[in-house]
Amino acid sequence: MNGVVVTGLGVVSPHGDDAQAMFSALMRGESAVQPIFPELPRPAAAAAAAFDETRWFNKLQLAGVDRVSQLAVAAADLALRDAGGLGDADRERVGVYAGCGMGGAAALDTAYRSAGRVPPLTIPAFMPNAPASHVAMRQGIKGPVITYSVACASSAVAIAEAAKAIRNGEVDVAIAGGSEALLVPGVVLAWQAMMTLANFQPGEAALACRPFANDRSGFVLGEGAAFLVLESSERAQARQARTYARLSGWGMSCDATHLTKPDAGGQQRALNAALRTAGLQPADVGYCNAHGTATKIGDGVEAEALRGAWGKAIDALQVSSTKALHGHLLGAAGALEAVVTVLAVHHRQVPPNAHCGSPDTALGLNLVLQPGTAVPGLRAAISSSFAFGGTNSALLFERA
Missing domain, CATH: 3.40.47.10 (Thiolase/Chalcone synthase)
Known part of the structure; x- marks a missing residue:
């Protein structure tokens, strides 16, 4: 392999x-x-x-x-x-x-x-x-x-x-x-x-x-x-190429419940699969570029999936959705956000969860609220994409 x-x-x-x-x-x-x-x-x-x-x-x-x-x-x-x-x-x-x-x-x-x-x-x-x-x-x-x-x-x-x-x-x-x-x-x-x-x-x-x-x-x-x-x-x-990051883990799953309503269990299965493929524990991953569509239901379900996958390590996982700044690119969203996640790992910096003056504390997430946040110890980061139709995908990148 x-x-x-x-x-x-x-x-x-x-x-x-x-x-x-x-x-x-x-x-x-x-x-x-x-x-x-x-x-x-x-x-x-x-x-x-x-x-x-x-x-x-x-x-x-x-x-x-x-x-x-x-x-x-x-x-x-x-x-x-x-x-x-x-x-x-x-x-x-x-x-x-x-x-x-x-x-x-x-x-x-x-x-x-x-x-x-x-x-x-x-x-x-x-x-x-x-x-x-x-x-x-x-x-x-x-x-x-x-x-x-x-x-x-x-x-x-x-x-x-x-x-x-x-x-x-x-x-x-x-x-x-x-x-x-x-x-x-x-x-x-x-x-x-x-x-x-x-x-x-x-x-x-x-x-x-x-x-x-x-x-x-x-x-x-x-x-x-x-x-x-x-x-x-x-x-x-x-060929002595410059390497931004390793793509060490990926996971996919299907909710198999509803065309448009997300399911926390399905999302959690994709997140767990990415961790498993990479051979990492939740505590090894310091940042999540979340799907984060800013819908009432979607954000709540995603937060539940992250809490389920990370367990006791959830407080150390910094989370943001960059869709607040570049919009939802639908079919291209996963790729653009993968680039963002690669650069976050490469530079050991994480982008903010913008426009969140009043975070929904019931979600239980450690949101990145300040621009220009450096994370000197960042080793790995995950990017998640959850689709209409129930397909879930997660990509996990590590420092080269």
Whole structure:
């Protein structure tokens, strides 16, 4: 069995396309959430990714390429550059493992509004596996190219599956992550209809998402892409690559109870599995980048799962949800938050649980309430992703 390490990070996020700068902004508690679509019947807020597609595509290449695929190509390319490229790697021994929850929302929205003149490339533009395929074509990847569409757990599952492939010797290098670009009016209206999006007063959109707070009212949508370059520790050592962290544990489970209502037992099984795979005890893990959607039910269930998994060690586990600052990227959430968790371990700093002026003390969590929190002894951290449909995924990273 091979050890799995992270040697490259790439993001196109609401805080920009530099992973280190994004992490610094999160450490300062800077929100990228803004009001969107003023024409909608009810106010909405989201965190959009600032993105210049002309850095990666010319006009001809953009034909039939939805924004969700554009973001993926850019983030994967940035991750590979950060890792020093693929070098002489056998492209048949390199894989792309990508998560995407909703596919090309913009292409589908355009088709619905087309008055019968549907663009001929609508189908390949909105299919959920298009981002992974475009990454493979851009980088010449000829190994497994697989898409995981598991709602909010999509890219976390993709990263776990990539790690398994490296551990088992199926591939030498994996480009693993996900992308999501669903900030179109129809999708926002659909989420509003579910009554899951945060309420906010005029001028206060940036503070709308308040995970684990007494006054939490839901999440805000975000868009972007994030990819990690994973490879065996032996290969990384042989090429003297910089290593951010080890991906030492992962766990997956299903609630098998309800499509949208989370279950603490299911979540706890995923957390326990990640600890077990890594061979760690709860007390070894000092930080959790929580799923933390800021819904009344969701945060309570997650807190119960964490308390169940950590037991007496729960008070020493520092917890925050960065969704307060970058929004909920759905299919790309797990990947973006994995990047944040890797950098937390790498720098031994943990981002704040922002906008939580009045924490819900009944949850029993040790929330990170101050920006710029350093944790000199941080050895390991976990990132959790819990999806509609009942799939739960947890990724555990250790210092290299």
